[in-house]
Amino acid sequence: MSRTFLFFILAGLSAASLGLGCLFGPMDIPASKVFDILGSVIGVSGGDFGEPTLSVVVLDIRLSRVCLSWLVGAALAVSGAVFQGILQNPLADPFTIGVSTGAAFGASLAIFFGLAGMPVWFGMGFLPLAAMLGAFGALLAVISLGKIAGTLRRETLVLAGIVVATFLSALIALLKSLDEESVTGIVFWVMGSFQGRSWDHILFAAPYLLAGAVVIWLYSREIDILSMGDAQARMLGVNADQVRLVLLVAASLITGAAVSVAGVIGFVGLVVPHLVRMVLGAEHRPLLVFSALLGGIVLLWSDVLARTILSGGEELPVGVITALVGGPFFCLLLRRKSKDMGL
Amino acid sequence: MIRIENLCCGYGGTDVLHGVSANMGPGEMVGILGPNGSGKTTLLLALAGVLPIRDGQVRIQGEDVKGIPPKAVAWRMASVPQKAETTFPLQCFSVVLMGRYPYLSFFGGYTQSDREIAGAAMRRTGIHALAERSLDAVSGGEFQRVLIARAFAQETDILLLDEPAASLDPAGVVRVFDLLKDRNKEGALVLCAVHDLNLAAVYCDRLIFLKNGRVVEDGPTEEVFNARNLSQIYDTDIRVSRHPLSCAPQAHFVPRHCASLPSDASGDSGRGDTRSG
Numbered sequence: 001m002s003r004t005f006l007f008f009i010l011a012g013l014s015a016a017s018l019g020l021g022c023l024f025g026p027m028d029i030p031a032s033k034v035f036d037i038l039g040s041v042i043g044v045s046g047g048d049f050g051e052p053t054l055s056v057v058v059l060d061i062r063l064s065r066v067c068l069s070w071l072v073g074a075a076l077a078v079s080g081a082v083f084q085g086i087l088q089n090p091l092a093d094p095f096t097i098g099v100s101t102g103a104a105f106g107a108s109l110a111i112f113f114g115l116a117g118m119p120v121w122f123g124m125g126f127l128p129l130a131a132m133l134g135a136f137g138a139l140l141a142v143i144s145l146g147k148i149a150g151t152l153r154r155e156t157l158v159l160a161g162i163v164v165a166t167f168l169s170a171l172i173a174l175l176k177s178l179d180e181e182s183v184t185g186i187v188f189w190v191m192g193s194f195q196g197r198s199w200d201h202i203l204f205a206a207p208y209l210l211a212g213a214v215v216i217w218l219y220s221r222e223i224d225i226l227s228m229g230d231a232q233a234r235m236l237g238v239n240a241d242q243v244r245l246v247l248l249v250a251a252s253l254i255t256g257a258a259v260s261v262a263g264v265i266g267f268v269g270l271v272v273p274h275l276v277r278m279v280l281g282a283e284h285r286p287l288l289v290f291s292a293l294l295g296g297i298v299l300l301w302s303d304v305l306a307r308t309i310l311s312g313g314e315e316l317p318v319g320v321i322t323a324l325v326g327g328p329f330f331c332l333l334l335r336r337k338s339k340d341m342g343l
Numbered sequence: 344m345i346r347i348e349n350l351c352c353g354y355g356g357t358d359v360l361h362g363v364s365a366n367m368g369p370g371e372m373v374g375i376l377g378p379n380g381s382g383k384t385t386l387l388l389a390l391a392g393v394l395p396i397r398d399g400q401v402r403i404q405g406e407d408v409k410g411i412p413p414k415a416v417a418w419r420m421a422s423v424p425q426k427a428e429t430t431f432p433l434q435c436f437s438v439v440l441m442g443r444y445p446y447l448s449f450f451g452g453y454t455q456s457d458r459e460i461a462g463a464a465m466r467r468t469g470i471h472a473l474a475e476r477s478l479d480a481v482s483g484g485e486f487q488r489v490l491i492a493r494a495f496a497q498e499t500d501i502l503l504l505d506e507p508a509a510s511l512d513p514a515g516v517v518r519v520f521d522l523l524k525d526r527n528k529e530g531a532l533v534l535c536a537v538h539d540l541n542l543a544a545v546y547c548d549r550l551i552f553l554k555n556g557r558v559v560e561d562g563p564t565e566e567v568f569n570a571r572n573l574s575q576i577y578d579t580d581i582r583v584s585r586h587p588l589s590c591a592p593q594a595h596f597v598p599r600h601c602a603s604l605p606s607d608a609s610g611d612s613g614r615g616d617t618r619s620g
Contacts (some may be wrong), residue, residue: 088430218449225441229428234393235421236497237414237445281477282431 003286006279010293014070017300021066024304026313027057028227034058064199068261069303069318070296071202072194073268075258076211077295080269081276081287082216082251085223086244087154093270094255097161097248099139103259104190105168106134111185112175127189128204128260135256136163137251139188152241153230157248192263194303201261208257216248216288219243223284265319267326268295268302274333298322344368344501345390345533349399352389359385362399367534369500372527374547374564375536378577381553383536384425387505390534391422403501417445421494424537425505425536427486432477435489439465442496464495468522484515491522502526504535508542520546540594542570545586552576568592 022034037058064147076094083092094100108128145160146152172190176183225233233240255269272295273287280286299318302325306318345367353359359382367373375383381472388394390401392413403419407524411419414578421442442464443457465471468488481489487507494502504523508516516539524546527533537543543550543564550567554576560567571595573581580597 085431088428090430094406221444221447221452225438225444226432227428227431227433228438228441229424231388231393231424232422234429235391235424236418236441237412237417239413277431282433282435 001187003280007289007293010290010297014293014297017297018063018066018070021069021304022058024060024308025062026307029054029058034062036129038063047086060198064202065194065197065303066300068197068202068205069194070300071205072208072262073272073299073302074292074296075205075212075254076265076269076299077272078213078216078288078290079251079255080295081273081284081291082223083248083269084273085227085253085284086247087158088227088229089154089158090274091270092158093266094251094258095165095264095266097157097252097270098163098165099135099142099143099252099255100259100264101165101168101172102138102141103131103135103256104264105172106137107131107189107260107263108172108175108182108186109134109190111182112179127328128201131260132208132256134169135252137241138168138255140253143245152245152248154244168190188317189263190319191317192265192322193306193315193317194262195307195315197261205257205261208253212254212257215246216254219247219250220284220288222248224282227282242250242305263317263319265299265322267322267330268299271326271330271333272298274330278336279331344404344509345534346402347390347399348402350386350401351398352370352385352391352394352396354385358397359556360389363553363556363558364399365551365558365561369531369532370527370530371549372524372533372547373535373549373551374543375534375551375553376538376540376543376576377553377559382556383553384505385556386553387422387503387534387536391420391503392416393422412583414445414486416460417497417499419499420501421497421499423487423490423494423502423504423507425509427490429478429486432479434474435476435478435481435485436461436465436474438478439492439496442493445497460498461492461496464492465489467495468492469518470474484511484518487515487519488522489509491519495526500530501532502534506536506538509538516542516571518547539567541586541591544593545591564591568594570594 006071018103019035019038022038023031033054037055041059077286079094080092083096084090087096089096107127107130110127115126115130141164142157142160143152145163146156172186176186222238225236225238226244273291276290276294278289280290299322302321303318306316306321309316346367347363350363351358356581363382363386364556375386377383385394389396392408396409403411403416408416439461440457442454443453443461446457447453462471464561465474470485470488470492473485473489478486478489491507503569505524507519511519520542523533523535535547536545547564549562550560550564551558552567552572559576560572568583569592570581570583573583580602582595582597583592585591586593
């Protein structure tokens, strides 16, 4: 199957999923109505649906949520691919170097001090901003720890990331034990969820996602070269330390933005790049594009599952779904891989 | 072409090279030899710009290498490392195409002519059929030729190689060194760290022996490759005979169980290796 063909299939699936994802929700809206309303947005159908509330539900609640989950899935998969490449570690994911724990700590602090709902960004509340600040704080800590240890080599970075993440996890545990009431909020946020997210969240995350994506794309050839080691990269004229730092910041930026609006959602950033690599090979330009498409589709449908699987109308944190599905799936991937190698 | 003056270089707190000087011109094929830990790899890494130069100077085509931007260094000099890390299964062609990376502008991509040059380099090294094969599905010898093809694709006048024949079978060794010799005959300066003394003596016109981070011998193979020098440098008894076809000097070490046998090895007889029986 050619790459172009596969690209159109995945792009088409993404577009279809954005529409189909709007069919699901606690309110019973007939499919034809949903498609009428969606059609009016792109100018296909007329603008009269009788009930304005329906259009609010479909466009402001469902469509925004579906779009956000696709964006977050794409962001996590892309940054996972970047981290795996620049750290030369197939087990790296967007959370390896502690950026997500930083975001979780920022969010936990905001919940702990009761600031989570404080409106600072349109109607969105302080929580995402606190998480973003936490993510940046953690990234700065990791980079400066790495610099103290000498150069920004990948081993140093991973170690610094583990130190920072462990320390922050302890602080989160401390916050939880200090205040019983905020435990539920913190736990739910850390497991990741798209409940109650709106277009404001997309607007909040979009600039970081866009900036990060542009930088990663411009440096995507260098990821191929870095994935073969620093020595070779320098021999080919790549300033390895500097390029790795740029990519690290860019990937952390999109991870931070994704985690800020959605919480810590595991496995998408780890599994999706692996899956794409098995089908398309390891070249990072196609890997990034296809990881984004597949990551978006996977998280979008995981979120649909998260909000429909319980009959009572309660929602599961979407992070639970991705972990429950992703874990066994990853085992299958590993098994298939070892069979391919004749083991 | 390459002028090394009093080069000092090392890792962490220790210096490995203590003032290495050498001067190499176009069309030379130079072997760097020496015992383990003598600084062969360090010298090549310093020349390639991977290790920072602590003291002394390296000039490439008259310019101080410190003043040349990394990409511009890669226009003049291509390196084949001793070992390559292949974390992910890139295609062989992608790896060869990386040889064109130094010529890319920040926003530009690989052009059709870049692809043709990479393809030609793969044909030249005999790995054209592997273009779409992934790195984890090729043999050690094939992988070495992928790296050499990448260096060829860089179209440089200088080639640096660190033990390109390590871990290859005899056929692979000859194939790789024949390729290097061809490139050398076209005028390229080939500088190659070699562990195998006899291989170096057959292919290189000039040998530089390093020991403890210093140059101990440097000169035409015929002059420096003799039993006395080799025995001293490697701290073991070494005898020299001649290659049956090329007449290049060939070294033979002396195991203890035949050290006391009589020797007819004056150095030039056809069978100078004093085997028992």
